[in-house]
Amino acid sequence: MLTPSTRALDIGASPIRSLLPYADKAKQEGKHIFHLNIGQPDINTPEHALERIKNINHPIVGYGPSEGLPVLRDTVARYYDKFDAKISMENVYVTTGASEAILFTLLATCDNDDEVIIPEPFYANYLGFAHLANVNIVPLTTHLETEFALPAPGEFEKLITSKTKAIFLCNPGNPTGQMYTAEQLEVLMSIIKKHDLFLIVDEVYREFCYDQTFTSVLSFRGIEQHVIVIDSISKVFSSCGARVGYLITKNKPLLEAVTKYAQLRLCPPYFGQQLALECYHDADLYIDAARQEYKIRREVLYNNLKQLPGVAFYKPMAAFYNIVKLPVSDAEQFCKWMLTYFVHNGNTVMLAPANGFYFNKGLGQKQVRIAYILNSNDLNKAMECLKIAINQYPA
Amino acid sequence: MLTPSTRALDIGASPIRSLLPYADKAKQEGKHIFHLNIGQPDINTPEHALERIKNINHPIVGYGPSEGLPVLRDTVARYYDKFDAKISMENVYVTTGASEAILFTLLATCDNDDEVIIPEPFYANYLGFAHLANVNIVPLTTHLETEFALPAPGEFEKLITSKTKAIFLCNPGNPTGQMYTAEQLEVLMSIIKKHDLFLIVDEVYREFCYDQTFTSVLSFRGIEQHVIVIDSISKVFSSCGARVGYLITKNKPLLEAVTKYAQLRLCPPYFGQQLALECYHDADLYIDAARQEYKIRREVLYNNLKQLPGVAFYKPMAAFYNIVKLPVSDAEQFCKWMLTYFVHNGNTVMLAPANGFYFNKGLGQKQVRIAYILNSNDLNKAMECLKIAINQYPA
Numbered sequence: 020m021l022t023p024s025t026r027a028l029d030i031g032a033s034p035i036r037s038l039l040p041y042a043d044k045a046k047q048e049g050k051h052i053f054h055l056n057i058g059q060p061d062i063n064t065p066e067h068a069l070e071r072i073k074n075i076n077h078p079i080v081g082y083g084p085s086e087g088l089p090v091l092r093d094t095v096a097r098y099y100d101k102f103d104a105k106i107s108m109e110n111v112y113v114t115t116g117a118s119e120a121i122l123f124t125l126l127a128t129c130d131n132d133d134e135v136i137i138p139e140p141f142y143a144n145y146l147g148f149a150h151l152a153n154v155n156i157v158p159l160t161t162h163l164e165t166e167f168a169l170p171a172p173g174e175f176e177k178l179i180t181s182k183t184k185a186i187f188l189c190n191p192g193n194p195t196g197q198m199y200t201a202e203q204l205e206v207l208m209s210i211i212k213k214h215d216l217f218l219i220v221d222e223v224y225r226e227f228c229y230d231q232t233f234t235s236v237l238s239f240r241g242i243e244q245h246v247i248v249i250d251s252i253s254k255v256f257s258s259c260g261a262r263v264g265y266l267i268t269k270n271k272p273l274l275e276a277v278t279k280y281a282q283l284r285l286c287p288p289y290f291g292q293q294l295a296l297e298c299y300h301d302a303d304l305y306i307d308a309a310r311q312e313y314k315i316r317r318e319v320l321y322n323n324l325k326q327l328p329g330v331a332f333y334k335p336m337a338a339f340y341n342i343v344k345l346p347v348s349d350a351e352q353f354c355k356w357m358l359t360y361f362v363h364n365g366n367t368v369m370l371a372p373a374n375g376f377y378f379n380k381g382l383g384q385k386q387v388r389i390a391y392i393l394n395s396n397d398l399n400k401a402m403e404c405l406k407i408a409i410n411q412y413p414a
Numbered sequence: 415m416l417t418p419s420t421r422a423l424d425i426g427a428s429p430i431r432s433l434l435p436y437a438d439k440a441k442q443e444g445k446h447i448f449h450l451n452i453g454q455p456d457i458n459t460p461e462h463a464l465e466r467i468k469n470i471n472h473p474i475v476g477y478g479p480s481e482g483l484p485v486l487r488d489t490v491a492r493y494y495d496k497f498d499a500k501i502s503m504e505n506v507y508v509t510t511g512a513s514e515a516i517l518f519t520l521l522a523t524c525d526n527d528d529e530v531i532i533p534e535p536f537y538a539n540y541l542g543f544a545h546l547a548n549v550n551i552v553p554l555t556t557h558l559e560t561e562f563a564l565p566a567p568g569e570f571e572k573l574i575t576s577k578t579k580a581i582f583l584c585n586p587g588n589p590t591g592q593m594y595t596a597e598q599l600e601v602l603m604s605i606i607k608k609h610d611l612f613l614i615v616d617e618v619y620r621e622f623c624y625d626q627t628f629t630s631v632l633s634f635r636g637i638e639q640h641v642i643v644i645d646s647i648s649k650v651f652s653s654c655g656a657r658v659g660y661l662i663t664k665n666k667p668l669l670e671a672v673t674k675y676a677q678l679r680l681c682p683p684y685f686g687q688q689l690a691l692e693c694y695h696d697a698d699l700y701i702d703a704a705r706q707e708y709k710i711r712r713e714v715l716y717n718n719l720k721q722l723p724g725v726a727f728y729k730p731m732a733a734f735y736n737i738v739k740l741p742v743s744d745a746e747q748f749c750k751w752m753l754t755y756f757v758h759n760g761n762t763v764m765l766a767p768a769n770g771f772y773f774n775k776g777l778g779q780k781q782v783r784i785a786y787i788l789n790s791n792d793l794n795k796a797m798e799c800l801k802i803a804i805n806q807y808p809a
Contacts, residue, residue: 260684289655290685
């Protein structure tokens with residue numbers, strides 16, 4: 020039959036992008052939309068990095084090494100010194116965004132039908148990549164009421180089977196905006212070792228921690244062979260379109276396995292790697308300013324949330340997301356209603372319904388993910404909009 | 415167990431890259447290597463396209479649409495007018511190189527264990543992507559003796575089972591350098607329709623046909639819903655590192671399936687798309703010059719091959735590859751020997767053993783793929799080197 024594959028039809032639409040048709044219609048009607056639905060930073064990409072792109076004088080944009088440009092791999096390895104990671108360039112593979120690092124990690128650690136335990140709610144695309152790789156995600160539910168705290172090791176252990184190959188964390192968390200501390204992570208180490216599991220940690224938001232110091236799992240001693248870290252320049256350096264990420268591990272056999280997939284797609288993008296290289300020069304200056312800006316926005320969001328009647332929320336520790344429970348029976352319907360029927364001074368707000376971040380059906384129905392990626396002025400206006408919308412919502 | 419997945423270990427090393435350790439050692443010893451092993455053009459990327467990259471003034475390198483920048487999709491659709499393709503931008507998805515287009519095509523057309531018939535020898539990475547997607551390649555052997563001609567429809571039909579979802583061609587062919595004519599392709603149409611199969615054609619070398627006019631399968635009427643074309647700027651515009659390819663089809667349900675995978679990896683690289691956009695301005699001028707250059711090199715290669723004792727070869731019609739049978743019992747061993755033990759005036763030659771392009775073990779053992787991607791002067795020197803090497807080879 021000349022129809023698409025069943026597996027393609029099985030993949031759900033992205034919860035972040037599923038409302039796009041409603042948003043397009045709202046824009047056509049002349050509404051302005053405050054986008055709090057997507058983690059696309061509005062902070063400028065480092066200027067000196069964009070300058071580097073303009074100064075490239077190589078006449079042929081040829082294939083590069085499958086593992087990435089050596090000079091970039093070395094630069095990234097040195098960047099990790101401040102996290103006490105003790106890695107060298109051999110441990111760093113450049114990927115086409117963190118997306119590809121996630122896919123390569125699943126392919127290189129798991130065979131078909133193997134299992135990976137992931138606390139939910141989680142970044143929805145993990146599910147898509149697991150589906151692509153024929154890996155089964157085993158969710159471990161965390162709760163808004165306990166501010167999405169990392170479950171105790173015993174909770175993970177209950178889910179371990181002979182098929183379990185890894186525990187997969189996102190730290191700091193998308194969509195929760197929470198950070199796991201060194202102490203919380205350390206107690207997981209014993210079951211990682213006991214059951215010989217990989218520990219995969221997506222740390223792409225590591226530079227945006229507002230209250231406590233971030234601890235990378237690359238700094239833990241004694242489990243070096245278990246750890247795989249996923250990273251990216253997309254959020255840290257506001258360079259989502261460059262498509263540059265990293266897969267980092269000290270496990271050599273695993274790197275050799277990843278090499279197979281890396282060679283298959285030939286190489287990561289050349290221009291993105293050039294941009295990335297320059298991003299790491301004077302990185303702290305840039306990152307500190309970005310962190311300060313997001314921290315201010317977090318306060319703006321928090322102060323606005325306090326004024327919303329009937330919402331349940333917490334103050335996120337990191338990243339630029341917040342899961343918020345709204346006083347509505349179905350947050351997705353509410354989000355559609357805001358785009359379709361609501362307008363205030365020509366404006367409306369787009370949010371990401373949180374149900375798409377849960378694996379188990381029925382969870383997070385009243386929750387939304389708010390990305391605080393607008394400047395304070397716009398964020399205030401957006402939250403004012405949301406407040407009025409909640410009051411006007413007929414349901 | 416803390417070991418890589420079995421599937422990763424199952425993937426063979428790339429035949430194009432498997433000799434790299436030998437090459438590295440040769441370079442360390444001070445030898446100069448003429449690289450005839452990889453399809454990395456030495457022709458400059460269009461200068462005006464590189465200029466465009468320098469004139470980008472957008473301050474944020476943000477996510478773009480998953481399907482690619484609309485202006486690029488439209489430009490590509492118009493480029494296809496000269497091939498009588500009659501497509502619009504909706505039919506063109508921008509991918510991260512042809513590599514990603516191949517993967518998306520397999521995922522969106524085939525379920526696990528479905529089958530795709532491919533004439534061998536074929537581009538070795540097809541096998542890797544099929545493995546990744548759990549798709550079974552069913553090879554249909556073609557032969558150097560018949561200049562790798564497209565097998566008759568009956569030969570394909572013998573291989574069709576209930577699991578067959580597609581016939582996959584590379585036209586013009588890598589590694590054969592041969593072109594299928596309109597007449598040869600047309601006779602395939604009836605079985606494509608009769609068995610309701612997809613026809614996937616990798617046309618990345620379409621602009622380099624030296625003797626006859628190229629026919630894109632996008633120009634065939636009556637089978638529009640069956641056809642998927644894979645394309646790339648890598649070879650045509652000597653931009654391999656930009657990582658920009660295309661998946662093109664008029665089949666809307668298939669495009670919707672592809673969208674799922676496209677959204678999963680967020681978007682193709684921004685800078686590469688900007689480069690691509692400018693490549694299509696005055697494209698014919700650039701492409702004609704490149705084609706002329708490769709045509710000259712083809713003659714240089716052909717004239718040199720005629721002087722080699724005991725080789726079997728043909729004059730390739732297209733692309734920049736030639737499969738050549740050497741007077742040795744094992745071409746892979748010969749290639750290693752050239753890198754390890756042979757030197758002439760400080761030079762040696764690197765070739766791709768052709769066995770890696772055959773699915774069936776034992777085929778192509780005496781064959782190599784020669785990529786004529788060096789200028790005539792270097793190509794002459796490389797072939798002189800090869801001639802001496804064949805004479806000196808002890809086996």
